Amino acid sequence: MNYFTEAIAWILDPANAEGSGGVWARSAEHLWYTLLAVLLASVIAIPLGYLVGHTGRGRGLVVASTGAARALPTLGVVTLVGLILGIGLVAPLVALVLLAVPSVLAGAYAGIEAIDPRTIDAARAMGMSDWQLLTRVEIPLGLPLLLGGVRSATLQVVATATLAAYVGAGGLGRFLFLGLKTQDYPQMLASALLVVLIALILEALFEIAERVTARRLHVV
Amino acid sequence: MGWVLANLELIGSRTVSHLLLAVPAIVLSFVLALPLGWFAATHQWSRATLLTAAGLLYAIPSLPLFVVLPTILGFGVRDAANVIVALTLYGLALMVRSAADALASVGAPVRLSSTALGYSAAGRFWQVELPLAGPVLLAGLRVVAVSTISLVTVSSLLGVDNLGLLFVDGFQRGILAEVLTGIIATVVLALVIDALLVLLGRALMPWTRAARR
Numbered sequence: 475m476n477y478f479t480e481a482i483a484w485i486l487d488p489a490n491a492e493g494s495g496g497v498w499a500r501s502a503e504h505l506w507y508t509l510l511a512v513l514l515a516s517v518i519a520i521p522l523g524y525l526v527g528h529t530g531r532g533r534g535l536v537v538a539s540t541g542a543a544r545a546l547p548t549l550g551v552v553t554l555v556g557l558i559l560g561i562g563l564v565a566p567l568v569a570l571v572l573l574a575v576p577s578v579l580a581g582a583y584a585g586i587e588a589i590d591p592r593t594i595d596a597a598r599a600m601g602m603s604d605w606q607l608l609t610r611v612e613i614p615l616g617l618p619l620l621l622g623g624v625r626s627a628t629l630q631v632v633a634t635a636t637l638a639a640y641v642g643a644g645g646l647g648r649f650l651f652l653g654l655k656t657q658d659y660p661q662m663l664a665s666a667l668l669v670v671l672i673a674l675i676l677e678a679l680f681e682i683a684e685r686v687t688a689r690r691l692h693v694v
Numbered sequence: 695m696g697w698v699l700a701n702l703e704l705i706g707s708r709t710v711s712h713l714l715l716a717v718p719a720i721v722l723s724f725v726l727a728l729p730l731g732w733f734a735a736t737h738q739w740s741r742a743t744l745l746t747a748a749g750l751l752y753a754i755p756s757l758p759l760f761v762v763l764p765t766i767l768g769f770g771v772r773d774a775a776n777v778i779v780a781l782t783l784y785g786l787a788l789m790v791r792s793a794a795d796a797l798a799s800v801g802a803p804v805r806l807s808s809t810a811l812g813y814s815a816a817g818r819f820w821q822v823e824l825p826l827a828g829p830v831l832l833a834g835l836r837v838v839a840v841s842t843i844s845l846v847t848v849s850s851l852l853g854v855d856n857l858g859l860l861f862v863d864g865f866q867r868g869i870l871a872e873v874l875t876g877i878i879a880t881v882v883l884a885l886v887i888d889a890l891l892v893l894l895g896r897a898l899m900p901w902t903r904a905a906r907r
Contacts, residue, residue: 477765478765541840542881544837544840544841544844544884545840545841545843545844545880545881545884545885545888546844546877546880546881547844547845547847547848547857547858547861547876547877547880547881548844548848549847549848549850549851549858549861550847550858550861550873550876550877550880551877552861553861553862553864553865553873554861554870554873554874554877556865557864557865557868557870557873558870629752632755633754633755633756634755634756636755636757636758637757637848640851640865641865647757650757650758650761654761654851654852659761659765662758662761663758663761663762663765665758666755666757666758666759666761666762667758669755669758670754670755670758673754673755674750677750
């Protein structure tokens, strides 16, 4: 347990907090990688998920891709892309986007899939076009499940973004690998605690967002 | 291909070490998740608490967990036991939810009628509820197995012997074929274990095959 107090002391030590390699800067980097990866994954996966959910075609593809992605070791992807494209941010970003896409895709697709068919029929009977059906019925009703998908993607990415430092990028993983090299336990632990802290904060934000959307949907 | 042929022995031994870490973790998380899931399914008040705890457990990043656990448990960072405990925790986080859902999916009429037929609580669990929950349990176990096998590779960053060392070594020495081999071997291993679980499910639950469309 002594390591814990040392790790917390390490985090609170002003010498470690400031500067481009400090706790604040690395935390910001970590958050930035996470948001960028989830954003890129959403840009790819949400339209695709809506397309599959709306048309009902390509369902097997979604299920198969989420299954295969689970088996794909992220560390392998990070090192593979790192070797091909060189060290830096691109390699971990590619791996993190790959990691995030299946969850977001499943969320977007399942959100539409889970809507009561009678609701869709009623919307069509009211004369809605495909576009109106998608934007006014399917997307709003699918929002809670989509948020759930983005939430689990974000959690996975925030945890895995520590690997970015392995191929020369920044983020909180820097402290972990630095500590690993020098057998500096408090520093490794400090890095882990900071990542968990960021994960918990993001979880809380998603919890609030989910409650707000749920309440909105009940009112409408 | 040349790299693979020249290093078959290495790939083989790393695959074995990989399995020695993954299989105990998969089995342990299944065995431990059953009573927890049963508790969550039968005691409504505990359900939300248990499932939230499981969700938070899954939020802990894997690499830091591999590092943090030894400071709590007193193992060495490179001990197999350390890796197995960490993987079991992740497996549990996924499996408790599946087990709770699976056991809750057995309908109340089924429970009541088996009690009426004279089953004791334990007899009812083993002979009625568990078999009926089987297919959903199997689905959960397959997810746990595949993600555990993929997750084992992260521990190689700490120097633990498994297929992930092919990534670490290949990256440091710039051997693309080695990294690629590691990825393919891990995915293939996951798919093989997954297929074995499906076969095991068919052998243990022959009735699910007849019910299939």
